[in-house]
Amino acid sequence: MKIGTIHTLRSFPSLVHINLLLGKGKTDCILTCDLWLIYDPVFTEYEKKFLIENGFNLIDVNEKGAKSVTTRTLFFMPHCPLPMYNNLLWANWLPNNLNQIVLLGTSFNSLVNSFISSDQQAEYSYLIGITESKLIDEFKLDPPRDIYEAFNDLSVHFFTRINDDDEYTNLLSIANCDPKKKPIYSDDIFSKEMFIN
Incomplete structure (x- = not known):
């Protein structure tokens, strides 16, 4: 966080x-x-x-967001750089890990539709893949005015348990990724103060 x-x-x-x-x-x-x-x-x-x-x-x-978890964990990550969300998904891209995550952060739908350009899609394959899958439920938050600036465009994200190998294989194909390889980003985003507001 x-x-x-x-x-x-x-x-x-x-x-x-x-x-x-x-x-x-x-x-x-x-x-x-x-x-x-x-x-x-x-x-x-x-x-x-x-x-x-x-x-x-x-x-x-x-850890740049790449925190692997095996028990139910709430991640409080409002307006983090895109790679942090993608790294969190990568670190937990296993059938029994994704559903352990509850994430309070910038809306994945908003990130995928507004902040990822077509030439960045391969870099953010986990974020795009989970958003396109049916394994995520996103609930948009409506913060009060006095804290709106800090908490705008936030959602709570829940991930569905992957029940079988076919469902996991399907998720891998949707994301078009290899979970054995750590994501690499063309821009050293972590050395800059680039946050989503």
């Missing part, structure tokens, strides 16, 4: 509220959460200390 520096983030109070609502070890929250993992390369030492003291666990290395 990339959220930026805390002192410049207008939506940070909302993030703290999310932590309180989905609190670690609490029984009176919307969801229970045993572990909060967070990463942003711009966190200062003070911010890291603050996050740790408030129940977050810091990821030590920049």
Whole structure:
């Protein structure tokens, strides 16, 4: 998850509220959460200390979104660079992994239809493939005006369990990808501050 520096983030109070609502070890929250993992390369030492003291666990290395999961995991990734979404899908492009992801992030339909040019389609094959498959349910969010700028064009994405080899083979053919090969991007997007708003 990339959220930026805390002192410049207008939506940070909302993030703290999310932590309180989905609190670690609490029984009176919307969801229970045993572990909060967070990463942003711009966190200062003070911010890291603050996050740790408030129940977050810091990821030590920049995984660039390629976090593989085997248990139900909520990814909070509003307005991340396109490769981060694509890398998340690539890292979990296995029959028993995709359905473990719940993603709060920029609408995949919006990304595929508005931000990926025809010459970039091979680079973002996982994002395009999952959007074209019937294995994703996307629910658009309608944020309140006071946090609209930070949370516009967001959706919650749920992924359906892949039940058999034929369904998995079909997904591979739709995406036209080889999950054994890490995605490569023609533009070093991670060295730039290119975010979807």
